[in-house]
Amino acid sequence: MKTKMLTTALTLSLAAGVAYADVPASQAARLGADLTPTGAEKAGSRSGVAAWTGRAIDGSSLLSGWDGGALPNPMSDSALYTVTASNASQYDSQLTVGQKAMLATYPDTYKMNVYKSNRTCTYPDFVYKAAKRNATVGKVVDGGNGISEAIMAGPFPIPNSALEIVWNHTLRYRGERIARDFNYAAPTVGGDYVLTYTRDEVVFPYSNAQNQRAEDLNNISIYFVAYTSAPARRAGNVVLVHETLNMAKEGRKAWTYSPGTRRVRRAPNIAYDNPLTNGDGLATSDQYDGYNGAPDRYDWTVVGKQEKLSIQNNYQVNLTPSSDMLKSGHANQDPVRYEMRRQWVVEGNLKGSARHIYAKRVLRMDEDSGQMTAGELYDGRGELWRVQEVGQAPDYRPEAHTCWTTGGEWSYDLLAGRYIALQLKSGRPANAVTGLERLTPDYYTPANVRRLGR
Numbered sequence: 001m002k003t004k005m006l007t008t009a010l011t012l013s014l015a016a017g018v019a020y021a022d023v024p025a026s027q028a029a030r031l032g033a034d035l036t037p038t039g040a041e042k043a044g045s046r047s048g049v050a051a052w053t054g055r056a057i058d059g060s061s062l063l064s065g066w067d068g069g070a071l072p073n074p075m076s077d078s079a080l081y082t083v084t085a086s087n088a089s090q091y092d093s094q095l096t097v098g099q100k101a102m103l104a105t106y107p108d109t110y111k112m113n114v115y116k117s118n119r120t121c122t123y124p125d126f127v128y129k130a131a132k133r134n135a136t137v138g139k140v141v142d143g144g145n146g147i148s149e150a151i152m153a154g155p156f157p158i159p160n161s162a163l164e165i166v167w168n169h170t171l172r173y174r175g176e177r178i179a180r181d182f183n184y185a186a187p188t189v190g191g192d193y194v195l196t197y198t199r200d201e202v203v204f205p206y207s208n209a210q211n212q213r214a215e216d217l218n219n220i221s222i223y224f225v226a227y228t229s230a231p232a233r234r235a236g237n238v239v240l241v242h243e244t245l246n247m248a249k250e251g252r253k254a255w256t257y258s259p260g261t262r263r264v265r266r267a268p269n270i271a272y273d274n275p276l277t278n279g280d281g282l283a284t285s286d287q288y289d290g291y292n293g294a295p296d297r298y299d300w301t302v303v304g305k306q307e308k309l310s311i312q313n314n315y316q317v318n319l320t321p322s323s324d325m326l327k328s329g330h331a332n333q334d335p336v337r338y339e340m341r342r343q344w345v346v347e348g349n350l351k352g353s354a355r356h357i358y359a360k361r362v363l364r365m366d367e368d369s370g371q372m373t374a375g376e377l378y379d380g381r382g383e384l385w386r387v388q389e390v391g392q393a394p395d396y397r398p399e400a401h402t403c404w405t406t407g408g409e410w411s412y413d414l415l416a417g418r419y420i421a422l423q424l425k426s427g428r429p430a431n432a433v434t435g436l437e438r439l440t441p442d443y444y445t446p447a448n449v450r451r452l453g454r
Helices: 002-016 088-094 097-105 125-137 162-170 315-319 446-453
Strands: 081-083 112-114 139-141 146-148 177-185 196-203 220-230 238-244 253-258 263-266 298-311 338-350 360-366 372-378 384-392 405-413 418-424
Touching (some): 088 097, 088 298, 097 372, 097 384, 139 162, 162 298, 162 338, 162 360, 238 446, 298 384, 338 372
Antiparallel strands (some): 081 112, 177 196, 177 418, 196 220, 220 238, 238 253, 253 263, 298 338, 360 372, 372 384, 384 405
């Protein structure tokens, strides 16, 4: 009953809330009490959502003798049940709209192996401390295009609007610096594909402990560079992005380098619904990481908090060879792990004055991490067009201690019968989180982009 009352109260508050502001101290006091330090409900549920205990994965024994590749899988349990097209009606309340569509589109091959819920997302204490402060000072400003005062953790641990939930995803804690090696692939209808080898190197000034508030960031929340090393026809291409914190003051700044022209060019088109780099036309720029960029082209509303199956603790996908993962129509579902989770669900409807190929998008945010873990994308006719699934697998190394996406990312085009797989880690080294002191703002310049391309 307590959980139901809490969920109802939060949902009503969000549905009615239009104030983009902090919460009173009496509400912030719930953090670490009935709410987790980052604002999720601690309690479990009858549908199978586990209670949050605050215990992180102890991977010390697994890391003994570890070779530096994908992290060992700490989950050794067996699936509780498998959802298929033939039994989906039994689990209807547990399934998202997108999952139902995938089961209907691929009735003979698509399935969902469901495991016991394990809420393994935890953060360092300094993130919890920041979240406590953010609750009482964080504000959305300039019509939702920027934030004020908050720093380090999700800016709105107790959200009052759909926009605040979107910002919690955009600014969730991911460490201060990271370098990732991974593959993309966009299989044809017949299942043929070519792996694209990519490395990105990211700095999150928002997560730098030297900064005390959002106003200290010189309006830059993320420095991002990605360069491609294979296949040969794409090798040497580089993308550089300076993501702005208040997009009403200045939009995203981006540059590209092409070895064919040997020139660095400004790239204002790397945003919104322009095609995702290396995406074969199957996804938009703002689909990367589930959702990214300025929220200004949509009117955002809260659907509510729902308990649905979500890809969680998805370590086995990273250990599965790409040749086994990438199949015709959809990824191999055998190693994919689903668990029951609570999600904040927000809906974005395209503003009448704005342009985007998606007339509506539904984002489903994991309550523990703030990370978008699933979504549905609709065309101008109101028909479901693409389905997103984003896997989580917390990085349990002590030097990392983050919850964000390391468990694969997929965007399924229901009309084309194709998909793009992002962040494939099989055969690639684990994300680097130390030894990255060279990643300073001086590294993220057009001149350096030219050097990287060469």
